[in-house]
Amino acid sequence: MEKVETLVTDWLNLPDVATHLDIEVGKVRRLVEDGELIALKRGKPPVRSVPALFLLDGEIIPHLAGTITVLRDARYSDEEILVWLFTEDDSLPGRPVDQLRKGQRGEVRRRAQALAF
Numbered sequence: 325m326e327k328v329e330t331l332v333t334d335w336l337n338l339p340d341v342a343t344h345l346d347i348e349v350g351k352v353r354r355l356v357e358d359g360e361l362i363a364l365k366r367g368k369p370p371v372r373s374v375p376a377l378f379l380l381d382g383e384i385i386p387h388l389a390g391t392i393t394v395l396r397d398a399r400y401s402d403e404e405i406l407v408w409l410f411t412e413d414d415s416l417p418g419r420p421v422d423q424l425r426k427g428q429r430g431e432v433r434r435r436a437q438a439l440a441f
Contacts, residue, residue, distance in 0.1 A: 327403075327407050328364065328403050328406050328407055328410075329366075331406070331407060331410035331411060332375045332377075332406055332410050334375065334376035334377065335366060335373040335374065335375060335376060336373060336374050336375075336376050336379070337371050337372065337373050337374075338352045338353065338356075338363065338371075338372055338373075338374070341361070341374050341379065344379050344382060345379065345382060345383065345384070346382060352374075355384070356372070356374075358389075359389060359392050359393055359396065360384060360388070360389040360392070361374050361378060361384060361388070361389075362374065362375075362378075362392060362402045362405060362406060364402060364403065364406070375406065375410070375421075377410075377421050377425065378421075380425055385421075385424050385425050386424060386427045386429065387424055387427070387429035387432070387433070388424055390429070390433065391409070391420070391424065391429070391432060391433060391436055392405060394433060394436040394437055394439075394440065395408060395436050395439065397440055398436070398439045398440035400439070408420065408436075408439075409421040409424075413435065415431070415435065416431055416432065416435070420432045420435065420436075
């Protein structure tokens with residue numbers, strides 16, 4: 325998990341995510357359970373936290389949930405998904421998470437689907 329810590333520098337705990345999305349914390353927990361967000365336990369004491377870049381303008385970035393689903397179908401763990409999303413990709417202009425933040429899901433999704441084979 326050290327790799328995740330070096331790639332993802334800004335995190336939000338679940339109450340902060342709820343504030344950004346203007347919803348109840350229970351709803352954030354459901355979003356995590358439903359695979360629309362990924363939360364890892366971090367810090368001491370461990371607190372479930374979400375990468376801050378998963379949120380944009382008071383919403384979850386476009387196409388994140390579908391990309392998470394594709395990567396889970398490829399048997400990626402949550403940590404592996406975060407590493408993949410936050411690692412520079414030579415075939416994309418930047419990291420997959422940056423492309424999703426721009427609404428550019430096509431090539432990101434194709435790359436994720438290729439991992440399943």
